[in-house]
Amino acid sequence: MSRRPPRGPRLPAWTATLTWKAAVFITVMCCGLAAMLGALVHVSVTNQTVGQARERALIRLKDVTERYEAGDRLGPGAGVDPKGLPESLRDLAVSGQRATMVAAHESRPTMWAAGPADGGRAIAVQVDYAQGARTIDGLDRAILGSSVLAIGATLLVGAFAVTRVTRRLHLTAQVARKISAGDLDARVNDPHSGPSAQGTPRHQDEVAAVAGALDTMASSLQGKLLSEQRFTADVAHELRTPLTGLHAAAELLPPGRPTELVRDRVAALRTLTEDLLEISRLDAKSERVDLDAHRLAPLAERVVRSSGPGTELVVVRDVCVETDRRRLERVLGNLVANALKHGREPVLVTVDGPVVTVRDHGDGYPDYLLEHGPQRFRTEGTTKGHGLGLTIALGQTRVLGARLTFANAPDGGAVASLRLPHEEPPEPDANENRGAP
Template identity: 75%
Template sequence: MTRAPGRRPGLRRRAASLTWKALAFITVMCCGLAALLGALVHVSVTNQTVSDARSRALGRLESATRAYEAGNRLPPDAEVDPPGLPRSLRALAEGGRRGTMVGVVDGHPTMWAATPADGRALAVRLDYAQSAATIEALDRAILGSSALAIGVTLTLGALGVTRVTRRLRTTSQVARRISAGDLDARVDDPRTTDPARYRDEVAAVAAALDTMASTLQRKLLSEQRFTADVAHELRTPLTGLHAAAELLPPGRPTELVRDRVAALRTLTEDLLEISRLETGSERLDLEDVRLGVLAERVAAHAGAGTEVRVVEDRCVETDRRRLERVLGNLVANAHRHGAPPVVLTVDGPVVTVRDHGGGFPEYLVADGPQRFRTEGSAKGHGLGLTIAVGQAEVLGAELEFANASGGGARAALRLPVSEG
């Protein structure tokens, strides 16, 4: 068989990459939103706390100023040129202006308020430790709640994203099975079969894929039935035509008629064989086969001009009739469309047929043989290679078509080998 597109090894890695990208996006968005909200709350509460402390300090500073101007005793928290007063606030007061500032005195946060007093600074101070502790507690609460919110959102997002990617992975697997020829494969997403359930974009893709597979299957079955019906209908008149041709008198015209009738009968039998192969009704009749001996038999049946080379002989368990059919078609195609010498090589479980002609067309190497296809004015490859591909699939073998580096077409059949 030609190599069908199998399961790509990077599928799970790409699906996982999509999941991680989505989760990373959710995480970044959550962290950004949490940071923005936390910053807004922190700034708002801090400004309010500082504003309240500043108002209290300025209120006490007013009382201290009145006592100073009246020559009365200053309150306990007021002093002229106190030693712990920040330099910038002292300079502000000595310059004739009033102001407030948060500083640290003996390791404790302190709110200072100062005003001019005869060229010096009259200042009051309040304990700011409680306010600072409130802000720190608020920051910890913001961090904790943000972490919790991010964790919950990430968990829910992971569940949602994983669910979607799992459905996408299932849909892609079904698509590859269909492309490999399994037209019975379906996604069968319940969201596409039950209108009462929620339909989303993934369900729409799955429904479209199932519809496409059903349509392809109906068309293929119709084509298979048509091929089989045509072949069956042709058998009866061709049998009569063959019998009538045998009654013709000897001569060149009779030989031409008999030759064309034989070609039509062969074509009809080939169509019937393709129909059976496509319906999957073929069954194997396994036996031990020595590949070297079978290659000699195929070469002898093909006539002169086929060289057999046995690099490593091998005995395999396979269907002898089908294997002869595959190799016979490959050798016949090499003689018909290639150029001598035609070499049939046995190298272990791999049997290769090579000619020295112009090689296979590019479409055949890329996509495998196609029925009756021609390339320009060149003669097509008929049904022989198509039947070889179908019989190889029944045998569980791999049939590859390529052009040899030294010129010519090369078809390699790799037979399965049982372990042990």
């Protein structure tokens, strides 16, 4: 079995932000530019300073050589094979060349110039180069200081500019997440994406274009969803009146198998209509909860008892929760009905604190439901049902402020877990229960 190579240390999450990447890019570019400009200035000034010192040294060497040939006194800082003359420069002079070299002499930078003399010796002069060295050192310090200041100023300006862009991007992403969560009224409203005060089109940057496109998409999506919700509510509402009459007419039919079929289909159609009306109310977010304190175990027991045989209740730990009893029974009833209809018995309803689990022993939930959640009017592997039961259960769960998740058990069967909001009561203090002596 091949082993994966060990991963290196992972960078902190903040290093993935655009601000950090922009700061690193700006810093690297500024450092590179400062190093390049500093090197060019350093080389140019050094060549100029060294060239001037070399020119002075060669002029003096020429004058000293003429004095030496005339037998005059050479003067200070000149001599034949003087002490401190670099050996490499002396070799060049002995070979018949005139050359110069910067070297330290008595702990001071010195410009040496040397030429050939008689007897295989070298005549040389020295020029003080301390001022030139100080000029170059001062220039290097000025280049370093100005580079640091320039990098710092560029970073501040760049960080300010990038932060403004990233703040707008974060706002756009936040609005997109709100829209994905169902808040279709959320908008970015970027001031750079709309027209100017005079009503003329404004030149937009890329962030404003993305924000404007997101707002346009949200408005279009909201309009389509509202239109679909109104259509669903109108159709369901208009069906109630003829269905009521149809149900009354079916009750007048003589007993028999055809009458039973008609009554069964009318009842199914009435259930579908009521489910559509409930979904339209959930979509419109017009539902209001009636909270009260309820024990979960008796509530789950009523649901199990009303579901008929094939359902078992297991109470691990009972708690009291603040919830809407009617809506919670509706959620649990839909989960149990779905398990009985699409799964296999036994169906286990487990109460463990604020978590209620409904499990069957069938083939489990389909992949699309586990990945995307319940979808209306979609069922797999069966023609029974219309796919609205789990959708209603999920919608009522959100109204209750609870959380409903779907999964498949490792040993087979679908598992729906409902977690209700619940705060554990504080443990009584032992000092409070202790009587006064």
